[in-house]
Amino acid sequence: MYPSRKLFWLACFCLTLDPVAAQSAQPDSENQPATFPSFANSSSVQLVDLTHPFDRSTVYWPTEDGFQLIRGPAGITPKGYYYAANRFKSAEHGGTHIDAPIHFFETGQTVDEIPLHRLVGATAVIDVTKSCEENRDYQVRVANLRRWETQHGRQLIDVIVLLRTGHGRHWHDRERYLGTNKTGPEAVTDLHFPGLDPLAAKWLVEQRSIKAIGIDTPSIDYGQSSRFQSHVTLFSHDVPAFENVAHLEKLPELGATVIALPMKIGGGSGAPLRLMAILPPPR
Numbered sequence: 586m587y588p589s590r591k592l593f594w595l596a597c598f599c600l601t602l603d604p605v606a607a608q609s610a611q612p613d614s615e616n617q618p619a620t621f622p623s624f625a626n627s628s629s630v631q632l633v634d635l636t637h638p639f640d641r642s643t644v645y646w647p648t649e650d651g652f653q654l655i656r657g658p659a660g661i662t663p664k665g666y667y668y669a670a671n672r673f674k675s676a677e678h679g680g681t682h683i684d685a686p687i688h689f690f691e692t693g694q695t696v697d698e699i700p701l702h703r704l705v706g707a708t709a710v711i712d713v714t715k716s717c718e719e720n721r722d723y724q725v726r727v728a729n730l731r732r733w734e735t736q737h738g739r740q741l742i743d744v745i746v747l748l749r750t751g752h753g754r755h756w757h758d759r760e761r762y763l764g765t766n767k768t769g770p771e772a773v774t775d776l777h778f779p780g781l782d783p784l785a786a787k788w789l790v791e792q793r794s795i796k797a798i799g800i801d802t803p804s805i806d807y808g809q810s811s812r813f814q815s816h817v818t819l820f821s822h823d824v825p826a827f828e829n830v831a832h833l834e835k836l837p838e839l840g841a842t843v844i845a846l847p848m849k850i851g852g853g854s855g856a857p858l859r860l861m862a863i864l865p866p867p868r
């Protein structure tokens with residue numbers, strides 16, 4: 586019996602002792618043990634939160650209402666314990682969030698159908714900050730992706746690609762971040778921020794094989810896009826996208842591991858996302 590089988594039977598034995606765990610045990614391939622970096626007990630491991638907070642200032646697409654926290658009761662109850670509970674209201678696509686493939690591809694996966702293996706993985710951070718400083722409508726090209734491969738001696742295969750445009754530093758200035766302070770459908774033509782060139786999206790799905798992609802701007806297509814071709818290309822190949830990613834400047838170009846945990850909205854086209862990275866150990 587292989588060690589993994591021993592562990593399997595040990596887990597089954599434990600589940601039979603734990604009625605709660607036994608109820609939740611499903612024959613689900615995604616629940617198989619995964620190989621993770623051993624970090625739980627190490628104080629030297631650095632974790633980076635790549636998520637913007639959800640509050641009144643969170644940036645949403647100009648056609649959407651912003652995030653609303655609806656305050657509920659908060660205080661000492663007649664029985665003497667403290668209790669607080671709120672409600673929130675939010676579009677799927679706002680703040681740090683995931684686009685599920687169905688967002689731009691009719692038969693694509695919904696957010697609850699995205700397999701977990703696409704949401705955890707080694708990262709490749711493509712730094713195009715300088716180009717985006719010179720041109721806020723910059724689109725990340727195949728040449729940028731190839732340059733990363735040459736510099737790091739590996740191909741963009743089985744990785745989560747994160748596009749560091751530097752545009753995330755404007756997050757607290759909505760007008761600068763989106764390119765406009767207008768809201769409603771007429772605002773869409775005034776959007777200006779960097780994105781992924783549709784030809785680079787095509788190259789990634791046809792010549793490489795990535796798990797997912799993320800960017801520190803409101804959209805994987807640049808602000809002036811009207812056909813959202815990078816969305817369509819990526820999503821027709823089941824590659825989800827993370828948008829409004831925070832603090833990409835804290836990640837090395839190679840060596841970090843990302844964990845992306847979207848709210849598991851049944852049938853959702855996207856969802857708020859808690860995104861974090863585990864940095865490689867210091868050398």
Ligand SMILES: [Zn+2]
Binds near residue numbers: 683
């Ligand atoms: Zn989105």
